[in-house]
Amino acid sequence: MPESTTAARPSAWEWARASVLSANIVWTTLCLGGFLPGTRVAMIIMTAVLLALQLCDPEEGTRVHPAGLLFIPFLFYGLWNLEAVSQVRWIGWMDLMGWTQAIAVFWVVLNGIRSRECRRMVCMVIVAVAVASAGMAVYQHFMSPKWLMLGRKQPAQYEGRSTGSFGIPNSLGVFMALLIPPVSFTVFSRTSPVLRRLAASLALLALLCGFVLAVSRGAWLALAAALALRSLFMPGRSPRLRLLGAAAAVAASAATVVVLYFTFPIMRERVHEFVTDVGERTRPIIWRGAWGIFREHPAFGGGAGCFDVLFEAFRPIGFHDEPVYAHCDYLNTLCDYGVVGFVLLFGASAVVAWKSRGARGISGAVLTGLLAFSLHLLVDFHMKIPALAIVFSSLSAFVTADTWIPEAAESPSPRLYGRGYVMRFALLLVVLACIWAAPRYRAESIRWAARERIDTMASAGKDVSHERDALSEIRRGFERARALDPLNAQAWSDKAYAETLWGLVEPAQSHELGMQADKDASAAIALSPIVAEFWVRKGSGLDLEGEWFDGGKCFAQALQLAPSRADIWYYQAYHYSLHPVEGGPALEAVNLSLRLDPGFLLAQSLRQRLAP
Secondary structure (H helix, E strand, C coil): CCCCCECCCCCHHHHHHHHHHHHHHHHHHHCHHHCCHHHHHHHHHHHHHHHHHHHHCCCCCCCCCHHHHCCHHHHHHHHHHHHHCCCCHHHHHHHHHHHHHHHHHHHHHHHHCCEHHHHHHHHHHHHHHHHHHHHHHHHHHHCCCCECHHHCECCHHHCCCCCCCCCCHHHHHHHHHHHHHHHHHHHHCCCCCHHHHHHHHHHHHHHHHHHHHCCCHHHHHHHHHHHHHHHHCCCCCCHHHHHHHHHHHHHHHHHHHHHHHHHCHHHHHHHHHHHHCCCCCCHHHHHHHHHHHHHHCCCCCCCCCCHHHHHHHHCCCCCCCCCCCCCCHHHHHHHHHHHHHHHHHHHHHHHHHHHCCCCCHHHHHHHHHHHHHHHHCCCCCHHHCHHHHHHHHHHHHHHHHHHCCCCHHHCCCCCCCCHHHHHHHHHHHHHHHHHHHHHHHHHHHHHHHHHHHHHHHHHCCCCHHHCHHHHHHHHHHHHHHHHHCCCCHHHHHHHHHHHHHHHHHCHHHHHHHHHHHHHHHHHHHHHCCCCHHHHHHHHHHHHHHCCHHHHHHHHHHHHHHCCCCHHHHHHHHHHHHCCCCCHHHHHHHHHHHHHHCCCCHHHHHHHHHHCC
8 A cells, every 4th residue: 555755653643533534434334335324423423523633733733735725616616506506405415525525534634644654554444344345245145145234135136246345236346446456566566575465465365356246347347447547658668568568457357357257157147238238228328317417507517416306307218217326426526516516526636636647656556446446437426435435535645645745835834823723623523513414414314214114115015004103103203304404305205205194094184184294395395396206295285185276286296397207197196086087087197107117016006996
């Protein structure tokens, strides 16, 4: 891993920073990559403490490497975009917090973890959790294919592929691809001690196992391309040697694929899918939607966190996936933040990459892994996975510190304010993380868990009128989430959803429950009028109140926002079915719902009830 640019002994402050960063990496990586909102509570507090330790250090404080200043304009722009452009702020703030955390880690590591000992500790922790994740991948493949961390189960769509500690095979694949080059360099480095090379050899074997078992075509291609590109542009080599190196990288990658193709059945399936689909089948659909959003909002984007909501207007008929992200971090950023945000973020990244292009030795090997990671961002959303973002930012900072040595004119600046002011600001960061950010993550975690239970019942086609105890607990969960974060529009909407379902348990309370659902859904719409589901919840509440005609206007608005969603057409059909003379339109709507999604159990049940 990268060696330090300074031989100074680390201070207690630096050891503390390295320890907190290491703890954050372990926590997020082993908790499904930090993807679940509940695991982000501890994560955001540790990040705030990391920043505070840097600011309070009397030897470092506010002194910054010039690379750390490049991303500040994006953070200010992102905050403005969240407040002035985004109509899904409860999603947008989490997206912006993700970018803020990645930039904060980059800044702290770049300026505050510079000694050889602390760097080595952080790098050893990164490799150790990667080895642990690879071990989980082996366990999943050979022992328990459905097993996942935190008591969850592997989705059926990933059958035959390992996900390690992430729950997503592509995340495991790119994590391995990021670390394979530097660990390989250590294995074959003649200057490394024998014991270190032996330990690196064992780690490399584990990483390669995880890399293969993830069966991630994108990660394989990204690593092969990164090796070829680094060989082609390797500094200090003749053009002939560069071409030979690139050709050797391509040949070695091709030979590995051939061997795996004939020895690993799932590999054959993935290759056949790749050939049959001419590369990809679902991602181009998602990319076209993201590009459509960008074309409608080119300058400032649709708003922070907007992609998943605005995609509904571009959803083609028959496409059932819930993409959440654009499966391309570059395109996702473009449609969320527009050209302005894209240039501010990736322009700064390009400057750092250009300054680091001459990295050699172990830093050059790390740069190869970073390049593979960056290439794979073309087809996935790894910067939305906190663990991957933290590791990527940390390694990027190490390489930047080794290759971008500030000149005298741009050397780190002295403190601008007294230490007392800085320490107060550092304390404020930790307090805000504890009393503002953490409760919002906690609220989303509670809401997520309650909504999962409702969705499970709906997908199984259960009669919720017999689920009194479960629905009672779910209602309490939504109420608690709403109380913790009143700005979470989805929590308001889900609470309205639970109220309408409770009307099936207590029909005598239908009118009162309908009024409450109408009120809660109206609060959600006031926060975000562009979400089709919120209008469905309001319409359902009005139906319970007996306001059938007003409810119809809400369902019409929902269909205008999401015309190709099978569930929206189902709710429209259910609404029609409540009126005795609207049986024909109800049957037409439910038939359309089933054409969009033939496996929709609730629509099938309604169709049987409406059939003449």
